[in-house]
Amino acid sequence: MASKRQLIEVDETTATRLRERADAQGISVAEVVASLTALSESPVEISAEDLADLDRQWAAIQSGQEATIPHEQVAQWLETWGTPDYKPFPVK
Template identity: 45%
Template sequence: MDGRTSDRRQYALLWIIGAFSAMLRSMKTQTIEIDDVTANALRQRADERGVSVPELLAELLVLEAGSVRADSDEIAELDRRWKAFEAQKSVASNDEVVRWLETWGTPAFRNWRDR
């Protein structure tokens, strides 16, 4: 597996984990009884990762589910966008974009490329 495939897989997993965690937060909760040793281990592991125990369990479920398959058209589109991004001459800072946006509707406005 090359670096790009690994990065894509990791990105997909992180997105799924985030989406699953968001759904989990909005769901009704249930109490499950577990022994103290397991509860403490889960809390410690969650603290180490900076997440809640339910979020940790959601991550574990996603990882257990296995890898995510991406459609070849989706991969091609991501590759196209990445190549377009790499082809840019420079990357603008957030402050530069904010200053440019503040000129919209004023005589000082210039096209982004002409700024």
Template identity: 80%
Template sequence: MASKRHLIEVDETTATRLRERADAQGISVAEVVAGLTALADTPVEISPEELAALDRQVAAIRSGEEATYPHDEVERWLATWGTPDYKPFPRSR
């Protein structure tokens, strides 16, 4: 049974990013949207240990601890997600 198609309007920036992600993965924009929708519906499970680690990291950020990273550096790294330029974030400075 064929799926019924729907037209969904998005702004130019979103459309461009969806096309770029689809091209990078070799799939259609519809498949990208379906994957993102499925991901959004997936509950995130986090262990007490992971939650405690996040709490420690937030406390370090709020205190201005030296081990934190500037926003623009993190923003540049996040922009590489889903692209061939993606690399894991460095663990130390």
């Protein structure tokens, strides 16, 4: 049985990214959206060891240890993702 089609409106940037992802994977935009929806509904499993490591990292961030990177610097770097200006994050 064929599924009923729906029209969902998205902004131009999102539409472009969906089309690019679909083209890269050789599937339709509808299949990309379906897979992203299924992924967002899947529970994330994390080991107790990984969770403890994340807790240690978060404690370091909250205490302002030198090894942490300021939010503004990370946010600025994230803005370059998918652009010609993208470079790997500079290691201190």
